[in-house]
Amino acid sequence: MLILGIETSCDETACAVVEDGRKILSNVIASQVKSHSRYGGVVPELASRLHIKNCIPILENALGEAGIGLSDIDAIAVTAGPGLIGSLLVGVEMAKALAYVLEKPLVPVHHIAAHLYTPFLDAADALGSSDDFDYPYLGLVVSGGHSSIIFVREPLSYDVIGRTLDDAAGEAFDKVAKLLGLGYPGGPIIDTLSTEGDPEFFRFPRPAMKGDDCHLSFSGLKTAVVRFVHKWRDEGRAIGDGDVKNIAASFQAAVVDTLISKTQRALIRTGAKRLAIVGGVACNQGLRAEAQSRLRRIKLHIPPPILCTDNAAMIAGLAPALLNAHRTAPLTLNADANLPLT
Ligand code: KG4
Ligand code: ZN
Secondary structure, eight states: OEEEEEEOSSSEEEEEEEETTTEEEEEEEEEOHHHHHTTTSOOHHHHHHHHHHHHHHHHHHHHHHHTOOGGGOOEEEEEEESSOHHHHHHHHHHHHHHHHHHTOOEEEEEHHHHHHHGGGSOOTTSBSOSTTOOSSEEEEEESSSOEEEEEEEETTEEEEEEOBSSSOHHHHHHHHHHHTTOOSSHHHHHHHHHTTSOTTSSOOOOTTOSSSOOOBOOHHHHHHHHHHHHHHHHTTOOOOHHHHHHHHHHHHHHHHHHHHHHHHHHHHHHTOOEEEEESGGGGOHHHHHHHHHHOOSSEEEBOOHHHHSSOSHHHHHHHHHHHHTTOOBOTTOOOOTTOOOO
């Protein structure tokens, strides 16, 4: 079964062709990062316009790379939410037009459910093989818009164990990078600087570790970094390149420590023996290393970076399960910026 996947929920225009929910025949992504970086974050109106400009060329590239034509496609899967409404609408309308013309099923996909499906996509460079990854498993979803810990009992069955109370993990990376004048998106920049900084230079708070819940909160940590930097500036101390690296490494250490500690809690609570770390922040080298060293007793899977950040292979990958469950949509499908995970 050949599925065309379309993803436009934020600032990546992506199309992919995936066979039988596993084999990626093409995975084409047009990142808008350069257009948004001068504004220090994603500008929704600009994102929608760029999706409109990019979606047809990206579709053509995805079909070309897969070596197929539109008539070979068995179904069209599209991110229906959550995300930026103007961005989502571009993908949804394109998917509806294709489904209508080709007379093929239209499969609406939840963006987080798709991130959670990523470990089942064949990827030789993933951390942990996809061949023997199976249900049930725990998913740590860490991206620019979401941090949550979700127990995936069986295909399409999700129990939210922990959720974002304020800033998502990626959002915290982006905001701290902005504070330090490092550019956008902040995650990869802080990640790189951290490799040269001292993670024990300053011990920032490990947020929300009191109590026994598995929710994630990064706003207090972000504020602690803001206070630290302002205090230095108020004292007239220059913040040199070495200091920036140390602050970045200390901040990243606090985020990583919190994510792993909360995940350990959730593993104990659910009894899960497998863990997938997905979403843009799963690219983080510190998180990948710490997960490998601290979570030895479970089967760990972290996709390669190209499948951690937003992509359409994960959208096409989940579609066969949705088709099996008869979860297709009529051509009246609408995007939903706050689509619940069901
Ligand atoms: O999953 P994603 O592409 O989009 C959303 O669904 O949000 O994630 C983007 C987020 C951004 O906040 C970015 O800073 C973060 O992932 N990110 C990273 C790294 N690469 C991307 N955060 C930490 N370390 C990285 N290496
Ligand atoms: Zn995402």
